[in-house]
Amino acid sequence: MTIALPVTEVTSKLNKELDAGIIDAKDNTILVKSGSLKELISFLKNTPGLDFDYLTDITSVDYWDYFELVYQLTSIKNNHKLTVKTRLAGRENITASSIVSIYKGADLQEREIHDLMGITFEGHPNMKPLILWEGFKGYPLRKDYL
């Protein structure tokens, strides 16, 4: 049975600077500042005992004041899972850091989010339109499109 890992297991192992980046941690979800997202995910992957080696899903949601990115992580080795969220404020020129160097599975998903929601990922090697064509105006999945 894949256990939804309680966040206390993770927060007890964090060092001070990663701890400063965490806004909220309850049940199975950690909400983290967008600046320290990449370090936290790298920590989750490489720490023995946590070993989150499989990225299940990246989702982006448009709440009118901010965008939220939700990462679902699973550990095949230890059979547990965790959710990491981050929030990006504003509507124009939104950027987040890309985790392609940690998980290759994030490659196509980040390109799709850029296409449909307009969030640019810094550090992604190939940020071209994937699903829509070059020259498409607007970001369809946003709440203010059509």
Place this chain on the structure above:
Amino acid sequence: MEIEPVDVSKVCIFPDQGVDRIEGEAIEALKSSCGVPYPDKTEWLTEQAGKGSLLLTTVDAMLSWARRASLWPVICFPACCAFEFVTAEASRFDMSRFGMEIVRASPRQADLLITAGTLTWKMAPQVKRIYDQMAEPKWVIAMGSCGISGGIFQSSYNVVPGYRCLFPVDVYVPGCPPRPEALIYGIQMLHKKISKGTLKQG
């Protein structure tokens, strides 16, 4: 004898970004130029067979028999209806008894376009190209509700409301997806239409 590898970026005719930009421009141009959908010609439903000149009736009959007994479809398989088309070609609902056994990959060798799936604006220039490359006489069957009017996805930003926005359609087969028996009934209607054709119509 040695082969020296060449740097791709210096030699290619289109650099990579160029291909995507050209494709994007073609899609936007087609989208803005598609105005009124092509009207349906329904006179053939009530007209008599052998309407042409008396001298050519036997030739007409032979020609229309030859054309309708060996319609070769072209591959145009966007979405789910493709699967019912493939099943209609398979051994249970055998379409090769109508002469349609071979599905040609090249549009130059085909005369029937069965549009099996939803048409999106990104795919539209390619389908238009396939239709333009087919030689006369050619016929089109719009299969499924996505082919008729956009179907269940009609209000989406990327879906074309029906294939008749691009080219004239001869027979509509409703269903989502239509059963193979329904598709075969549609093909038989097309055979009836072809049998009323004359040498002059081509």
Place this chain on the structure above:
Amino acid sequence: MTLHTESFILNIGPSHPSTHGVFRMKATLEGEVLMDLEPVFGYLHRGIEKLCEERTYIGIFPLTDRLDYIASMSNNMAFAMSAEKLAGIKVPERAEYIRVIMAELQRIASHLVSVGSFLNDCGAFMTPFLYCLREREKILDLFDMVSGQRLTYNYVRIGGVNADLPDEFLPALNFFIEQMPLYVDEYDRLLKENEILLARTKGVGILPREMAINASTAGPVLRGSGVKWDLRKNDPYSVYDRFEFNVPTGENGDTYDRYRVRIEEIRESVKILKQAAAQIPAGPVMAPGLPRLIRLPIGEGYGSIEGPKGELGFYIVSDGSIAPYRCRIRAPSFLNLTALREMTIGWKIADAIITFGSIDICMGEVDR
């Protein structure tokens, strides 16, 4: 004397006999050897995620049917399970057993199509494909009996299933369960030790174990690389913990292993069907007291199942109204394509086409 050569970019697709659907590959070639491969999709992007925000929950089921149109029952089931998890709805037992029977029948049908078209790509022009479609017709007759449709069923609902099984279903299912292993043996007799198949697929398109996990692949692609990860065993949902079955895995991660994993999964599915048909209880098929225009409580949640192509998941964000606020679809075919480039570079075009066929994608899912 040196021979001057050039690389050139060849466009494979989007309308091509071997790309399963409208999929385009920009291949940079030196002679016949692939130097680089860039997949381009979006030719079937119908905006399903945006349409989900405008429909009620019950109106989303026909849209989920058309995602992976070869395995519609599994798609319906995944969405229903995510919504039930969010709302805390308990499904009656008979409905759970019916869902498992439908899901396993659907898995067999999907693997038959996948194996048939993979062998078609290998060069056995139509013979195995027609054999596989012959069996698939028997399964589609069973689905026709239950839901009235052959391809997109719209049968599983939130809280159970749409209607109870007709009386003639279980005898027909038992007859099918007895016949199916004989057909799989027939395929093995023809193909398992076939020299041409072994020469074309053994050692071709290898996906190493570490890369398979890192690239978020799932389903037979992941299991073919030797990772024993199946949501029906590792994270059992519905009533899968009551059945006994094995999870087949491959060793090398090449195309032959993925093909063998699918054939063995057909056998395991028949085992599950036998047990489910014997254990199915009587009772209602829909949770009592659910309104037609259902509203889920405010919150968000992720639910997933093991579909034929991999892990299919739905992330639903609900704000208490009759339509979801955001419905994200985790499509297995989309993520299995991440590793395509690494699997095919350095091989010839013919090997690339076979490798692509063995990943088994369905464009409705990739583009959504």
